[in-house]
Amino acid sequence: xxxxxxxxxxxxxxxxxxxxxxxxxxxxxxxxxxxxxxxxxxxxxxxxxxxxxxxxxxxxxxxxxxxxxxxxxxxxxxxxxxxxxxxxxxxxxxxxxxxxxxxxxxxxxxxxxxxxxxxxxxxxxxxxxxxxxxxxxxxxxxxxxxxxxxxxxxxxxxxxxxxxxxxxxxxxxxxxxxxxxxxxxxxxxxxxxxxxxxxxxxxx
Numbered sequence: 001x002x003x004x005x006x007x008x009x010x011x012x013x014x015x016x017x018x019x020x021x022x023x024x025x026x027x028x029x030x031x032x033x034x035x036x037x038x039x040x041x042x043x044x045x046x047x048x049x050x051x052x053x054x055x056x057x058x059x060x061x062x063x064x065x066x067x068x069x070x071x072x073x074x075x076x077x078x079x080x081x082x083x084x085x086x087x088x089x090x091x092x093x094x095x096x097x098x099x100x101x102x103x104x105x106x107x108x109x110x111x112x113x114x115x116x117x118x119x120x121x122x123x124x125x126x127x128x129x130x131x132x133x134x135x136x137x138x139x140x141x142x143x144x145x146x147x148x149x150x151x152x153x154x155x156x157x158x159x160x161x162x163x164x165x166x167x168x169x170x171x172x173x174x175x176x177x178x179x180x181x182x183x184x185x186x187x188x189x190x191x192x193x194x195x196x197x198x199x200x201x202x203x204x
Contacts, residue, residue: 015096016079016096016098017055017056017057017058018055019079019081019082019096020052020055020059020064020078020079021052021053021054021055022082023077023078023079023080023082024049024052024053024067024071024078025053026082027071027073027077027078028053028071031071031072033070033071035049035050035053038067038070038071039070041069041070041071042066042067042069042070042071043066043070043135044063044066044067044070048063049067052067058101060100060101060102060103061075061100061102061103061105061107061132061134062102062132062133062134062135064078065134065135065136066135069135069136069137069139072139072140073139074120074139074143074175074195076109076111076120076122076193076195077120079096079098079107079109080109080113081113087112088112089112090109090110090111090112090113095108095109095110096108096109100132102132103126103127103130103131103132104127104130105124105125105126105127105130105132105181106124106125107122107123107124107125108122108123108124109121109122110122110123110192118196118197119194119195119196120194120195120196121192121193121194121195122192122193122195123190123191123192123193124190124191124192124193125188125189125190126152126154126181126183126188126189126190126191127183127188128183128185128186128187128188129183129184129185129186130182130183131180131181131182131183132180132181133178133179133180133181134178134179134180135178136175136176136177136178136179137175137176137177138174138175138176139175139176139197141197141198142174142176142197142198143174143175143195143196143197143198144172144173144174144175144195144196144197144198145172145173145174145175145193145194145195145196146170146171146172146173146193146194146195147165147170147171147173147191147192147193148169148170148191148192148193148194149165149166149167149168149169149170149189149190149191150167150190150191150192151167151188151189151190151191152166152167152183152185152187152188152189152190152191153165153166153167153183153184153185153189154181154182154183154189154191155180155181155182155183155184156171156173156179156180156181156182157178157179157180157181157182158173158177158178158179159177159178165191
């Protein structure tokens with residue numbers, strides 16, 4: 001498989017940082033949280049939250065996941081276009097890319113934003129040997145996530161259980177526990193993340 005990450009044209013970092021900044025500000029206002037309250041809920045320092053909201057920081061995926069958990073939203077929600085739109089199509093060329101400064105993994109929000117879609121789809125390109133661990137907790141309503149491997153191999157650990165997924169495999173989970181993603185191979189893995197809010201509790 002061609003190493004797509006090395007050939008991708010990254011979206012301007014400033015534009016993405018400003019988009020994330022506005023989304024965090026808007027979601028915090030919607031939740032009625034002060035910076036101090038969000039800091040307590042997320043485990044992210046007030047100073048870091050302030051930098052993120054001003055677009056003056058390039059936070060890692062782990063930090064953004066903590067912020068999303070504190071806001072009771074999904075990580076994908078932080079990358080949505082804050083501008084209202086009724087366009088039912090998200091053109092490929094308009095889907096901004098974001099690269100985690102720690103692991104180097106690249107994510108692309110595929111689903112059109114601001115349409116209130118019940119399901120979100122994200123494409124991820126995960127570098128060889130990279131690893132990311134999220135300390136996720138339960139959201140309300142419950143958030144279900146499916147990982148569908150399009151190319152390559154990924155090890156996904158939920159709590160203390162590790163699942164090895166190969167091309168074509170699909171894993172379903174709920175965002176309510178620590179999760180770790182690891183690419184144990186020498187090749188980039190590509191997978192889709194499908195995220196859905198559930199109206200009632202779910203169990204495997």
